[in-house]
Amino acid sequence: MRQVIVTEFAKLRRSAVPWVTLGGLMCGPLALALFIWIVRDPDRAASLGLLGTKANLSGLEASWTAYGSYLSIVIGAGGMILVAFIVAFLFGREYADGTAKNMLALPVPREWFVVGKLVVAAVWWLAIAVIVLAEGFAIGAAMDLPGFSGQLAAGTVRGTLLAAFVSFLLVPVVAWITVWTRNYLASLGFALGMLVLGDVIGHTGWAPWFPWSIVPSLTGLTGQSTPSLPWGSYVVLALTFVVGVVGASWRLRYADNP
DSSP states (O other): OOHHHHHHHHHHHHHHHHHHHHHHHHHHHHHHEEEEEEEHHHHHHHTTTHHHHHHTTTOOSHHHHHHHHHHHHHHHHHHHHHHHHHHHHHHHEEEEEEETHHHHHHHSHHHHHHHHHHHHHHHHHHHHHHHHHHHHHHHHHTTOOOOHHHHHHHHHHHHHHHHHHHHTHHHHHHHHHHHHHTHHHHHHHHHHHHHHHHHHTTTSSSGSSHHHHHHHHHHTTTSSOSOOOOOHHHHHHHHHHHHHHHHHHHHHHHHHOO
């Protein structure tokens, strides 16, 4: 298992994809800072051709409370798609590069490849989430937003990392679809579809029981944010994670992989 994980990290050393994913999510706090600035100085924003009126109508406030809430949405809800892309890339590149047959011919239990790639995805995603969260706090401090407190910062960090963790629990299903279809497109389409469906169901009473509605509910994307999850949501998330891991492992172990 250690060798599988080391090999997966080694394959990323010369890839630009980790930096692209990091740069993509780092644009989120910058865009949020732009809207905060528009709200704070709508006259100057209007003189530059920016839509200060629409920014005010969105309900966005130039405060740490609002900024921290939207920062959680950027990393949590935005991360649902990003971490799905990461997993689709890690599993799908073997088929795109034609190396799947070589990988699966090695004298290593095929389940280890699933676990190893998920470990790499977890480290990759955690690094991005922490860096972007630090960037967000740095931007907020540079903008000198009012209302900052240690309690608020701790709550933002806790809620954001919980949303990032929940997002990761959903991606073994993406891995399963990737190895089943042997390409990226089906799994990414599934992730996008679940994001939309999760947002819709998030406005109903079924949100705690639908895995892809839990992150939007946690971050407040569907309305009022949920500070904690009921025990049933953790059961649903655990089952989703296990089903995805078992499904991907079964597919690699028993399916024909030319």
